[in-house]
Amino acid sequence: MSDTDLDEHAIGILKANDRGGYTVPTARLYPFQWNWDSAFAALGFAAFDRDRAWGELDKLFQGQWADGMVPHIIFWSPSTDYFPGPDVWASGTEPPTSGISQPPVAASIVAELVSTGDDSDLERASRLYPKLLASHRWFHTHRDPENRGVIAVVHPWESGRDNCPDWDPAMDTIAVAPDLETYQRRDTEHIGADQRPSTAQYDRYLTILTFGRNQGWDQQEIIRAGPFLVGDPGIHFILLRADRDLLGLAKRFGSGDDEREIGGWIARAEQAADGLWNEEAGGFTARDLRSGVFSSGLASVSPLSLYAGAGSPGQRERIANETRRIIERVRFALPSWDPDHPAFEQRRYWRGPVWLIMNYMIARGFREAGSPDVADRIADDALRLVRQSGFFEYYCPMTGEGLGGGDFTWTAAVWLALRGPEIAQGMS
Ligand code: GLC
8 A cells, every 4th residue: 555545544544433523542442532542633633634633622621520630531422342431430420431531642732733723723722721721730730749740640541551561560569459340351352362451450450440439539539548659751751741832832822820830840840850760771760659669671651751851961862772772672663661671572562562652752752852863763663564564553563563453543643643744745
């Protein structure tokens, strides 16, 4: 298939996954609206239908809670294809949702749509701005409870990197609730179990979920006594980048007070990044905020510090060197986990495979940090994976095999975003 055929195919995937105002990540495996998937879907729609791009974001923020949280799943309509569904989460909200959030990429994507758009994009962005501000305030209030500046997640699912080895040390300390209700996974009915999280991990995911539900999703209680509280460099850096982009929006649409508040978040997060620096591993890694224990290896979120504009010159150099070492070890960059670490599994979800949304952000960071060679390699590998295997959820970094769900929304969206200028030429 030629690249222009693949453009058409990507557009077809976004249209086919549209459920009327929101887009599912893929049919059956993920039959609802997911938070950061939708933000990336908007980026993809923007390549051919800007009104639909804004509609996707508007719909996502219709699920926002009164306290500002944008939930990780919004259950707009029922489906038996997915577990755990709305009854298990019991959010008590309308629409029903999950009780945790996901990486806040929305403000960065809004800023992107504004910078490439016209007055009507500005108008749509101005309407979303107060909601974006509230969602960032929620993260700085409820995911940095001690004002240390390090952003935490209270569930591996909140990180968007469900079974990454980053969470292993904290997950190993969790005792499965003895009264955990029996449940039936649906994901392994759609996808081979060797490409998905293990049963032991699922038991713990549900133990953490049940704790939150039993607290009526009282965030203070979840932070105080919940089973899982881990500083996440992924969310930390994505939020820092998004705060900078939000500050740009605040200058257009917000007040002086907004600008000062956001400026304070940025300064604190820049400083606090050191709390996630793991000298032994050679990068920014996850860290259990209760025990102080670091994760023992490098995930693909360490270079997101460049995307966030954080880190000292020495840290940046080390990250560039480690990334180059990792690239040497694979055919397709960038694996979600270090191939030289014993926990690496090349086909299992976030324990090794390549995810194109990560490539999009990481390549951008390297480009902005003045390493175009690394940026080009990571962006090109994203395109090469699609040319070889089509639009999968994730890919084996060694063979390029497409894994997980097929006809995947955010993969199609990243293809369109990376191909952007060519598509515009093709259409003119
Ligand atoms: C998986 C991914 C998560 C994504 C969701 C829907 O749970 O780990 O990041 O949002 O699927 O695609």
